[in-house]
Amino acid sequence: MRRVYFDHSATTPVRPEVAEEMQKYLTENFGNPTSLHYFGRQVRKAVEEAREKVAASIGAKPDEIVFNSGGTESDNMAIHGVAMVNKNRGNHIITSAVEHHAVLNTVKALGKQGFTITILPVDKYGMVSVDDLANAITDKTILISIMHANNEVGTIQPIKELAALAREKGIIFHTDAVQSMGKIPVNVDDLGVDLLTISGHKIYGPKGVGALYIRKGTRWRQTLFHGGAQERLRRAGTENVPGIIGLGRACELAVENLEKESAYLTRLRDKLIKSVLDNIPHTRLTGHPTMRLPNHASFCFEFIEGESMLLSLDMKGIAASSGSACTSGSLEPSHVLLSMGIPHELAHGSIRITLGRDNTEEDIDYFMEVMPPIVERLRAMSPLDQENEFVAESSCAACKVSSSCHR
Amino acid sequence: MAIREVYLDNSATTRPLPEVVRAVVDALENNYGNPSSLHRKGVEAGRVVTRAREAVAASLGVAPAEIVFTGAGSEAVNLAIKGARPGKRGRHVITTAVEHHAVLNACAQLKEQGIEVTVLPVDAAGVVDPERLAAELRDDTYLVSIMYVNNEVGAVQPLVEIAAVIGAARKAGRRLLWHVDAVQAYGKLPLRPRELGVDLLSISAHKVHGPKGVGALYVAPHTPLQPLVAGGGQEWGLRSGTENVPGIAGFGVAAEMIAREGHLAADRLRPLKKRLVEGILAAVPGAVLNGPACDKENPRCAPHIANISFPGLRGEILVHSLEGRGIYVSTGSACSSGKKPGSHVLQAMGLKEDVVEGAIRFSLSITNTEEEIDYAVKNTAAVVEELRALYG
Ligand SMILES: Cc1ncc(COP(=O)(O)O)c(C=O)c1O
Ligand SMILES: Cc1ncc(COP(=O)(O)O)c(C=O)c1O
Numbered sequence: 079m080r081r082v083y084f085d086h087s088a089t090t091p092v093r094p095e096v097a098e099e100m101q102k103y104l105t106e107n108f109g110n111p112t113s114l115h116y117f118g119r120q121v122r123k124a125v126e127e128a129r130e131k132v133a134a135s136i137g138a139k140p141d142e143i144v145f146n147s148g149g150t151e152s153d154n155m156a157i158h159g160v161a162m163v164n165k166n167r168g169n170h171i172i173t174s175a176v177e178h179h180a181v182l183n184t185v186k187a188l189g190k191q192g193f194t195i196t197i198l199p200v201d202k203y204g205m206v207s208v209d210d211l212a213n214a215i216t217d218k219t220i221l222i223s224i225m226h227a228n229n230e231v232g233t234i235q236p237i238k239e240l241a242a243l244a245r246e247k248g249i250i251f252h253t254d255a256v257q258s259m260g261k262i263p264v265n266v267d268d269l270g271v272d273l274l275t276i277s278g279h280k281i282y283g284p285k286g287v288g289a290l291y292i293r294k295g296t297r298w299r300q301t302l303f304h305g306g307a308q309e310r311l312r313r314a315g316t317e318n319v320p321g322i323i324g325l326g327r328a329c330e331l332a333v334e335n336l337e338k339e340s341a342y343l344t345r346l347r348d349k350l351i352k353s354v355l356d357n358i359p360h361t362r363l364t365g366h367p368t369m370r371l372p373n374h375a376s377f378c379f380e381f382i383e384g385e386s387m388l389l390s391l392d393m394k395g396i397a398a399s400s401g402s403a404c405t406s407g408s409l410e411p412s413h414v415l416l417s418m419g420i421p422h423e424l425a426h427g428s429i430r431i432t433l434g435r436d437n438t439e440e441d442i443d444y445f446m447e448v449m450p451p452i453v454e455r456l457r458a459m460s461p462l463d464q465e466n467e468f469v470a471e472s473s474c475a476a477c478k479v480s481s482s483c484h485r
Numbered sequence: 486m487a488i489r490e491v492y493l494d495n496s497a498t499t500r501p502l503p504e505v506v507r508a509v510v511d512a513l514e515n516n517y518g519n520p521s522s523l524h525r526k527g528v529e530a531g532r533v534v535t536r537a538r539e540a541v542a543a544s545l546g547v548a549p550a551e552i553v554f555t556g557a558g559s560e561a562v563n564l565a566i567k568g569a570r571p572g573k574r575g576r577h578v579i580t581t582a583v584e585h586h587a588v589l590n591a592c593a594q595l596k597e598q599g600i601e602v603t604v605l606p607v608d609a610a611g612v613v614d615p616e617r618l619a620a621e622l623r624d625d626t627y628l629v630s631i632m633y634v635n636n637e638v639g640a641v642q643p644l645v646e647i648a649a650v651i652g653a654a655r656k657a658g659r660r661l662l663w664h665v666d667a668v669q670a671y672g673k674l675p676l677r678p679r680e681l682g683v684d685l686l687s688i689s690a691h692k693v694h695g696p697k698g699v700g701a702l703y704v705a706p707h708t709p710l711q712p713l714v715a716g717g718g719q720e721w722g723l724r725s726g727t728e729n730v731p732g733i734a735g736f737g738v739a740a741e742m743i744a745r746e747g748h749l750a751a752d753r754l755r756p757l758k759k760r761l762v763e764g765i766l767a768a769v770p771g772a773v774l775n776g777p778a779c780d781k782e783n784p785r786c787a788p789h790i791a792n793i794s795f796p797g798l799r800g801e802i803l804v805h806s807l808e809g810r811g812i813y814v815s816t817g818s819a820c821s822s823g824k825k826p827g828s829h830v831l832q833a834m835g836l837k838e839d840v841v842e843g844a845i846r847f848s849l850s851i852t853n854t855e856e857e858i859d860y861a862v863k864n865t866a867a868v869v870e871e872l873r874a875l876y877g
Contacts, residue, residue: 083526085519085522085524085526085527088518088519088521088522088527089517089518089519089522089727090517091517092513092514092517094514097510097513097514100513101506101510104501104505104506104509104510104696104735105500105501105506108498108499108500108501109497109498110494110497110498110691110697112497113494113497113498113813113815114801114804114805114815114816115494115804115805115808115813115814115815116808116813117492117494117813118497146556147556147557147560147698147726147729148556148726148727148729149726149727150714150716150717150725150726150727151556151714151726153716154713154714154715154716154725178716178717179715179716179717179718179725180715180716180717180725180726183715183716183725184715184716186715187715277727279517279519279727284513284729284731285519285727285728285729285730285731285732286556286698286699286727286728286729286730286731286732286733287698287729301594302563302713302714303557303559303560303563303587303713304559304563304586304587304590304591304593304594305559305562305563305585305586305587305588305590305591306559306586306587314557314559314560314563314586314587314590315556315557315558315559315560315587315700316498316557316558316559316689316691316697316698317697317698318556318557318696318697318698318699318729318732319697319698320509320696320697320698321697321698321729321732385523388523388524389523391524392523392524392525397518397522397524397525397526397527398524399522399523399524
């Protein structure tokens with residue numbers, strides 16, 4: 079059977095160049111970078127080279143990069159660290175309704191510890207408004223965290239404008255660039271951000287490694303993990319050396335072919351979006367029509383439950399995901415789609431197709447071959463029958479079946 | 486063949502086993518799915534994690550659902566200490582003077598939050614007195630963190646006696662959590678947290694021929710623990726973040742090895758350590774062993790770590806000179822926090838300054854051979870003689 083991987087926002091395969099470079103650091107170069115002897119020094123040098131590569135890929139200086147275990151830890155580390163250090167200056171934190179749970183749950187936890195939280199709304203495309211941010215800022219605001227590009231609907235936020243506003247008021251600005259990295263330009267000075275999150279496994283690097291950019295002079299401190307003096311006291315724990323080497327190489331490759339690759343992906347994406355909207359009735363694109371990631375297409379199919387769609391696709395060899403995220407066992411549909419004003423029943427029919435560098439036109443053709451009959455079959459079986467739209471509106475509880483856990 | 490390289494710094498980190506490397510690479514190349522995804526690629530990656538979890542659990546004699554994977558041993562320690570909920574009355578924590586910095590610095594954090602921390606002293610061999618623990622327990626003590634094997638001198642703490650103290654306190658109605666940093670004991674000594682009544686236990690893959698960047702915390706059922714990292718809710722909500730699938734896969738293979746052969750490790754390591762220590766003490770006048778005396782009958786002596794001082798010389802210089810002869814050792818913990826000079830462990834043992842300054846740590850793995858030990862003994866003696874001629 080043909081196998082098509084359409085879930086690059088969830089994770090990406092590791093590029094062979096990356097895997098190859100990592101192997102040496104699992105075998106001969108196995109030393110602990112903290113060790114003073116040759117085995118340690120040799121590995122320390124490689125870690126510092128990886129740091130330079132990561133820094134260069136986002137226009138930062140090497141000592142502004144702290145390695146850690148991934149995007150989630152980076153988000154936690156950034157937000158918690160800034161909050162704890164600056165709480166004598168103010169207790170107000172601003173974020174947006176469409177953030178990843180790594181940000182939202184961290185901010186909400188701080189809300190229970192005496193911080194005041196503002197969660198900015200988004201428009202129907204999932205976009206945060208600069209005016210809304212301006213109105214939300216108070217003289218107690220210490221941190222603003224707004225993602226660069228959204229994982230569920232691909233919408234790119236106007237980070238430059240948002241961050242400029244923060245800078246004007248002397249407020250620390252963090253952005254989660256996990257999804258934008260390698261797909262659109264990410265430069266910390268162009269964006270004007272103070273902290274920025276990167277994750278290896280979304281850019282054809284390994285899982286379990288990430289980095290946090292911390293602009294020199296930012297009032298931040300490590301508040302999660304304490305112990306040895308690794309990462310210049312900014313992150314305790316023996317370094318994930320092979321992972322760090324892989325992340326360095328992945329960042330280097332991510333920017334090397336950015337333009338060509340994103341042009342290619344944009345072409346595929348636009349073909350996919352057009353084919354779906356033209357050929358499958360009662361279907362909507364979610365997220366912004368143009369200000370979206372070049373590899374990202376997301377839809378809501380009316381009268382269908384997303385999960386059955388995904389399972390049917392999986393049986394045809396296509397790996398995609400629903401736009402809905404959940405924390406273990408939750409039956410709620412995606413917080414992102416709901417915050418965009420998409421009704422519950424429609425949000426349940428969401429699907430996310432995220433393309434990668436290995437996908438081809440034929441993959442899109444194959445998808446367009448198998449998808450329409452799946453939709454037709456599921457709609458025929460659906461209790462959310464299109465001829466009885468009234469039922470669909472009112473039986474919302476019935477469609478609250480389990481939703482998937484994509485990240 | 487003449488020996489040119491002898492790696493005796495296995496407490497800093499170990500060389501991953503070939504089977505471990507294969508598992509890591511296989512996960513990188515083939516099992517690249519996200520375990521949270523519902524489709525086949527995700528399910529396959531999820532299976533890799535499940536298998537590894539079962540292997541780690543089996544190596545500790547616990548249930549898979551009691552294992553939480555973390556990004557390092559240090560993170561496991563931090564999660565245990567800072568994640569343990571004090572409950573209504575909890576205001577006091579007890580630890581020891583010879584813990585790893587992950588424990589000591591996590592406790593320092595608790596202090597900043599208003600928790601009182603009692604640091605138990607150790608004897609001249611680096612061993613804690615269980616009766617001292619019993620004496621320090623208070624009504625508001627909610628957490629005790631005592632390591633199993635010390636990473637610098639190989640002192641094995643009397644966990645059975647400590648378990649008895651803690652057990653008695655619990656019987657008397659105290660609500661006490663017990664964390665054991667078993668990073669250096671794992672794979673070398675039998676480790677059965679359930680039998681001891683341990684609630685939280687930290688281990689790290691790279692100390693047992695697994696990959697770096699992955700650790701685990703054993704969490705006994707019903708332990709009140711809150712996460713330090715929030716997000717997608719992976720690892721039962723105790724550790725969010727996409728799983729380090731390749732690292733976890735490698736950890737699983739290392740754990741399988743331990744479940745299979747771990748009970749043999751001590752008996753294989755002990756003769757090597759004995760040969761090393763006796764060899765050096767015999768060949769180098771003035772050399773002293775720090776930590777518990779190393780014979781088979783002494784249960785306080787770890788089978789793989791030997792800390793030896795050459796008073797009058799400096800540890801760092803010895804390390805460098807030995808490296809010149811292809812022997813890799815360290816002055817103590819690889820991850821010392823670099824704040825105060827001199828090992829906090831040796832100082833806590835009350836050793837004299839020249840003994841502290843002249844200490845180096847040899848740490849063995851089952852992959853070391855007698856031939857390597859003999860090479861190390863001979864060259865250590867030669868290096869010390871050379872240096873003494875220079876500085877003495
Ligand atoms: C926008 C965003 N932030 C953070 C994360 C978390 O990163 P990681 O999976 O490396 O923990 C993800 C992906 O899961 C993401 O899409
Ligand atoms: C006793 C002890 N605890 C904790 C750790 C930390 O483990 P990791 O290096 O995986 O962060 C170490 C290793 O340095 C150790 O020796």
